[in-house]
Amino acid sequence: MQTETRTDRNVYSSPEPMDFTEILEDILRCLKRYWIQLLLVLVAAAAVTVAYLNASYKPVYSAKVTYAVNKTGMTENDAALAKRLSSSVAKIYGTYEFQDELFDSIQEKSLDPGKCWISTQYTEGANLFTVTVSSNEFRNVDPVLEAFQQVYPRWADKSNGSVELETVDRVQASQIPDNPYSMIDCAVKGLLVGLVLVAALTFLYAQTLHTVRKEKDMKKVTSKGCIALIPDTKMKKRTNENKSHLLISNKRIDWSFKQSMLSAQSRLDQIMSRQEQKVLLVTSTLPQEGKSLMSVNLALAAVQNGKKTVIIDGDLRNPSVGRVFGFEGKTLGLSDFFDRKADPDEIITRSGELAVIGGGTRTGGVSGIISDEMMEDLMGYLRRVYDFIVIDTPPSGLFSDAAILEKYADTCLYVVRQDMATLHEIQEGIAPFIIENKLAGYLINRSSASISSYGKYGKYGYSKYGHYGKYKRYIKTTETSMNTEDTL
Structure with a gap:
């Protein structure tokens, strides 16, 4: 609806008070996510700092004399x-006249008083x-x-009348510099610089994270409300077993993931039942957000709840639903229709009690073949036969x-995958569905919040993605890697 769209845009652009707890969480997330890059920044900053300190280091040698002033006796x-x-x-020492007189008093003319500086302490x-x-330079100081000591007393008399300056103490220069070079000190300073830089980068990350x-x-x-938070989970390991699929029908899937998917399907069923709806479209903003696996698991959850269910792979650019079940490109599908x-009943492949319409045998350049009339006929047929229909689509973003x-x-x-788009x-990406008032809600995938009470989880059992045109594929699995024993 137009009104909701405009309202949401205003909310999105409005400033919010700074939440230091969230900033800390974002900083910790940045450290966890980019720790290798940040470690490299830390090492590089420390190395540059140490190199700079080493190159700019100059030893300082000092000699000093202490005077006692006696003029009034008070x-x-x-x-x-x-x-x-x-x-x-210091002012007197900086005058040309004093410098000339000082130079004349130095017996070794190769020395340069201009390379020395004066400081005083009262x-x-x-x-x-x-x-x-x-x-x-050590040789200049003494x-x-x-x-x-020879020149200054006369200058003190000129400016202050007759002044008696008594030399109380004199310390000659030591060959050990006042500021001895320490590699440890340089390393500590480099580490501090690196830590400050890393802290600044993580804080900037937290401030710019949207x-x-x-x-x-x-x-x-x-x-609209959140349908469910799907936890970041992992497969339960099995000896000499590398096959894995994040499907609720797999016995090695963590219980919290199964419970979350069943909860999501149950809530969707309540929402759709009130409106007498049958067809659910599932999409996301970007690839790799888990859209296709969420579609498949929602369909499996509906089957477990006793619904006659079919899932359609509407992503003809990169069909992946059939790939999950091991028959993508090997059976008739939507492109063949x-x-x-093929007729509607011929493009349906059974996988247990779930009906699957894959992408079909045709590959490449198929995104423009969808016929409005034929799609209406297909959906009419499926609505008559099935209780629940899931359509997996390409990323709307x-x-x-x-x-x-x-x-x-x-x-x-x-x-929506946490911390991605x-x-x-x-x-x-979501605007078209809000405008048409067809958004049931959203699902946050790989969430680290709220569901943690169900148990601990590690990385997703998603396999790595190949190329999706210039973007990455959602899922990359083959029939040989399918876990046919526990799946469906």
Whole structure:
């Protein structure tokens, strides 16, 4: 409906207060999901920092002299004078006149006082101050300090009258730098820089993440309810057994997954029964969201609930329903029906009590062969024979096929895989079904929330995908890898 679409867009764009708990969860999710990349960033940042510190390291050597000021004989006055002299040393040292006189006092003319710098420290409340001469070259320090001791007293007299400066202490430069190079310190600093960078990247990830992580995220897209949260689960291992399919008819599937799928089918049945509906269209935004497996499991759940059920593979671009049962491309299917090579009853393949209409024997360039008249006839036939009809379609976020097939369905279930498609992509993909008021609700697949009380689960039993044109396939299984013993 148009009103809901406009309202949802406003909700989607409205700002929300920052939820630090969610940000922390997103940061932890980022660390879990991209830990290898972040580890590489950490190592690279640490290596660059260590290399920079190593290249920019310059040793610093220092020598210092401590003066006691005696002029008035009164401690407070002499202390104030010492403070004033301490603050003026650096200014005097920076003048050209002082530098020239200092240079003339140095016996070794190859030394350069300009490569040294001066710092002072005043002893609070006392008539003492310390002058420190520092340089990156060890040989400069002691000669410059010695020349300074010869020249400075005269300059102090010029600016403050007759001042008696008594040398209390003198410390010559050590061949060990004041800032000795430490590889450990550099490594620690590099590690800290890397950690700060990783923290900044994870926080940025959390701030810019606009995927669905929880049920409430979908409230920004549609006011329809969540049909079910399908947990991230795994197959139960069997000795010397590598075959696996995430089907509720498989005895090795985790109980929580089966319960979630049965719950989803039961809720859909309640929604559809109230409206006397039979045909459910299942789609998603992107490939790899588990749309086809959700379609198959909903059909299997309906069979377990005693419904006479048929599932149609409407994804003629990349038929995968028949592939799950091991007969894709080997039996007559939907493409053969549209090519007028088979009647409706001839394209139905039985797998236990479930009827399956696969993609058919024709492959490639079949997405435009759907005939409106023939599809109406097929759906009329199936409505008369079956209690529950599931149509699996291509991702609506990429292709218009789902929107085209929507007119043959009574309602639609939208599959959303947690933390995959962005809210904007979902909003665009789900819009046709909201506008036509055919959205029953959505299902969050591979969810890590709410269902955790059912048990622990690991990775999905999904096999890896091949290519879907330029996109990836949803499922890649072959007949030899089918678990025919426990499936259907």
